[in-house]
Amino acid sequence: MEEQKTNHVSYHPLDSVEEVEEFYQSIKRERLTHKLSASRPYCYWTIETYDKANGIRGGGGLGVLAADMRRVAEQISVPFVLVTPFYPWESHQKMQNMEQIDYHEERHYRDYGFNYVDKVQIKTATGGVELDVIEKQLGSTRFLCITEPNFGELYSGESGSDHRLYQEVSLGFGGYQALKMVGLRPAVIQLNEVATFFAAVARLDELVSSGMDFYEAVVYTRKHTLYTNHTLVQAAEATFRYSQFEQYVFPNIKSVAVKRWLSDKFTNGSIRLSTPTVEIAELRSGVSKLHARVANYRDINGAKIKFKSVTNGIHMRTWVLPEIMEYYHQNGILDRFDLPTSRGFEDAVNKISAEDIRKLKQIGRQRLNDILHRRTDQYGSPIHIPEDAFLFDFKRRFVDYKRPTLPFNDPDRLAKILQDNNAHYILAGRVHMGDANMFGKLMNTLHLIDSHPVLRERVHYLPDYDEELGLGLSLGANSSINTPIVGLEACGTSWMKDIANMGLLISTHDGGVADMPSDNYLTVDGKTEEQETENLYKQMEVAAKTWRYDEELELWIRKELLAYLDICSGTRMMRDYLNYLF
Ligand SMILES: *Cc1c(COP(=O)(O)O)cnc(C)c1O
Numbered sequence: 265m266e267e268q269k270t271n272h273v274s275y276h277p278l279d280s281v282e283e284v285e286e287f288y289q290s291i292k293r294e295r296l297t298h299k300l301s302a303s304r305p306y307c308y309w310t311i312e313t314y315d316k317a318n319g320i321r322g323g324g325g326l327g328v329l330a331a332d333m334r335r336v337a338e339q340i341s342v343p344f345v346l347v348t349p350f351y352p353w354e355s356h357q358k359m360q361n362m363e364q365i366d367y368h369e370e371r372h373y374r375d376y377g378f379n380y381v382d383k384v385q386i387k388t389a390t391g392g393v394e395l396d397v398i399e400k401q402l403g404s405t406r407f408l409c410i411t412e413p414n415f416g417e418l419y420s421g422e423s424g425s426d427h428r429l430y431q432e433v434s435l436g437f438g439g440y441q442a443l444k445m446v447g448l449r450p451a452v453i454q455l456n457e458v459a460t461f462f463a464a465v466a467r468l469d470e471l472v473s474s475g476m477d478f479y480e481a482v483v484y485t486r487k488h489t490l491y492t493n494h495t496l497v498q499a500a501e502a503t504f505r506y507s508q509f510e511q512y513v514f515p516n517i518k519s520v521a522v523k524r525w526l527s528d529k530f531t532n533g534s535i536r537l538s539t540p541t542v543e544i545a546e547l548r549s550g551v552s553k554l555h556a557r558v559a560n561y562r563d564i565n566g567a568k569i570k571f572k573s574v575t576n577g578i579h580m581r582t583w584v585l586p587e588i589m590e591y592y593h594q595n596g597i598l599d600r601f602d603l604p605t606s607r608g609f610e611d612a613v614n615k616i617s618a619e620d621i622r623k624l625k626q627i628g629r630q631r632l633n634d635i636l637h638r639r640t641d642q643y644g645s646p647i648h649i650p651e652d653a654f655l656f657d658f659k660r661r662f663v664d665y666k667r668p669t670l671p672f673n674d675p676d677r678l679a680k681i682l683q684d685n686n687a688h689y690i691l692a693g694r695v696h697m698g699d700a701n702m703f704g705k706l707m708n709t710l711h712l713i714d715s716h717p718v719l720r721e722r723v724h725y726l727p728d729y730d731e732e733l734g735l736g737l738s739l740g741a742n743s744s745i746n747t748p749i750v751g752l753e754a755c756g757t758s759w760m761k762d763i764a765n766m767g768l769l770i771s772t773h774d775g776g777v778a779d780m781p782s783d784n785y786l787t788v789d790g791k792t793e794e795q796e797t798e799n800l801y802k803q804m805e806v807a808a809k810t811w812r813y814d815e816e817l818e819l820w821i822r823k824e825l826l827a828y829l830d831i832c833s834g835t836r837m838m839r840d841y842l843n844y845l846f
Contacts, residue, residue, distance in 0.1 A: 304448070304450070306342060306450075307345045307448075308330065308334070308345065308346050308456065309347045309439060310327070311348070311460060312419075312456075313331050314330070317376075319371050319378070320350060320351065320409075321351070323418055327418075328757060329551075331579075332577070332582065333346070333837075334402075335581075336834040338402050338405045339403075340835060340838065342405075344404060344406075347439040348407065348408075348435070348439075349409060349410055349411060349431065350371070350398060350409035350411040351411070351418050352412075355367075358640070358644075359643070359725070364727065378398040378399065379400065381398060381445060384445065386516060388430075388511055389512075393430075393434070395411065408439065408443065410434055410438040419696075424502035426512070430512055436461065436463040437462055440466030450488070455545060458491075461537045461544075464489050465526065465544070467485050467489075468481055468482065468544065472518075478519070486544060486545060486546040490841075490845060491542065491545035492548075492549045493550050493571060494754045494755075495559070496555065496560065496754060498536065498538055498562065501538055503534040503535060506527075506533050513526070529543075531564075539563070539564050547572070549573065550574075550754070551573075552754060552778065553776075555571075556573030574841055575755060575831055576755040576756075576837060577838075580832070583765075584764045584765055585627060587624055587627050588765060595612050596609070597609060597613055597825070603835050613829075616821060616825070618815075625740075625742065628765060629651060631736060632736040632737065633740065635732055635735075636648060641724045641725055641726060647726075652686070653686050654688070654742050655690065656742070656743050656744070657737045657744050658689075659744070659758055661693060662693040662699075663699070663702060665749045665752040665753070667747050667749065669709050672713075673797045675719060679719050681804050681805055681808070682723070683722070685805075691723065691724070692729040692734075694729045735761070742808075742811055743808070746759045747772050749772075750772050750773060760828070760832040764832045766821050766825075768820055770803045770804065772789065781827075784824060785827075787799075788800045
């Protein structure tokens with residue numbers, strides 16, 4: 265398989281101490297450069313990273329977020345280390361004659377410019393495993409990865425399985441040893457979800473076994489650890505058994521006090537990692553305002569956990585058409601940090617004309633078609649979206665709550681909308697391995713499309729949804745559909761890619777979209793799924809019509825950008841994290 269570089273945009277890191285200081289000043293009147301340095305960086309732990317250009321493929325939003333955090337840090341020269349596994353295998357899907365074929369590809373870190381550092385050892389009750397430590401420096405940031413030939417794929421095995429625990433233990437304890445090995449001390453540790461919990465344990469254990477009083481060490485670790493939660497319901501989290509900890513975890517802990525502390529977190533012989541995580545991390549964040557408010561987590565005493573909201577953002581230079589970025593910069597919409605300009609932002613956005621939008625989206629459509637030529641649909645054939653056709657897209661992991669099949673509830677209605685507006689519809693997704701329910705729904709939808717003469721011409725399913733497709737569709741679609749069941753999306757970032765690229769968002773009021781009032785985009789609401797479906801169809805008609813009238817188009821695109829461009833900005837996200845951390 266050929267490799268496509270999605271990170272074709274080059275960064276312009278701030279190149280003098282003054283510039284970096286100016287950025288930090290813009291965050292807060294405080295000298296942050298004193299708190300973060302090359303040897304005391306911001307350390308970000310994640311089990312998933314989505315950065316194909318660097319050889320690491322993720323599964324979804326969690327990984328995209330991690331990759332974007334590093335890219336933003338590189339762009340604005342924040343000393344930053346991303347500690348993550350390098351998976352030697354990745355899974356792919358393709359379709360032939362409407363049959364899905366799963367296949368696996370091997371990845372070698374040397375092909376992606378990583379350097380081998382040395383080995384670290386993870387202990388188990390019956391022996392040990394050696395992990396390779398590899399690294400790659402990119403500006404002020406670096407990837408620090410652990411890997412070994414049997415490490416497997418991302419999310420291989422059941423959650424709660426021995427293999428998952430082994431991967432998580434390797435990332436936490438192995439990653440922490442790797443950090444020491446390359447001579448770094450973490451200024452702060454951010455835990456991207458609980459799968460990275462063992463990094464905090466490794467730190468606590470190091471402090472205690474080097475002589476610090478246990479309670480002092482807990483206080484110290486707590487103060488410098490941020491836990492970022494992406495899940496709404498604690499009950500959905502996997503549990504591990506005590507015997508699994510005896511096998512994989514405890515052998516890696518030197519301090520008896522730390523072992524005892526961790527043992528106390530089991531109830532009825534099992535543990536959810538969020539229970540000790542909220543104890544070891546004083547700083548806790550959710551990924552949108554709504555999510556931070558509704559995430560229902562309890563500590564071991566049953567008290568509700570409070571989360572600070574730091575809404576996700578995207579690395580604009582990765583996800584926005586370079587011509588649009590240039591337009592934003594030249595017209596005083598974004599400053600050089602990719603934040604909305606502090607003066608004149610509103611006026612500048614209100615000057616965006618329909619002509620500019622159409623011109624820029626046309627370039628985006630060409631980029632999309634370039635990408636589509638390399639991909640195939642459900643029949644195994646490449647597709648091309650005509651330049652003058654309107655394009656809707658739905659691009660997401662195929663999980664139930666995101667409702668990928670909602671627009672197919674009334675196939676004739678959908679067909680009529682597409683036909684009346686010379687519109688096409690691209691559905692891009694990935695069914696999670698082993699999700700038989702969603703796989704069945706996908707297959708039913710594909711058969712439905714196949715049996716309908718209009719849908720067969722105008723609806724295209726693209727398997728193996730990845731960064732390249734995510735980017736291409738954001739650039740080239742006119743309107744995107746985002747209809748999670750309200751209350752279930754933590755944030756979502758694909759809708760940000762769509763808005764930042766001047767697309768019309770059709771969405772339910774959920775996740776990060778709900779950071780702003782619902783009159784800023786084409787809202788899908790309703791008390792029942794029938795009402796929501798009806799409103800979805802209405803908004804699809806509105807979107808197609810909007811595109812035909814200059815004034816309407818200007819109105820909606822300006823409204824979206826005024827409301828959401830700041831939220832979309834990854835620099836805004838980094839600023840919010842730095843503000844929270846320091
Ligand atoms: C942007 C992106 C995501 C994020 O998806 P959400 O559904 O918005 O959370 C996931 N996967 C890929 C490949 C992406 O590019």
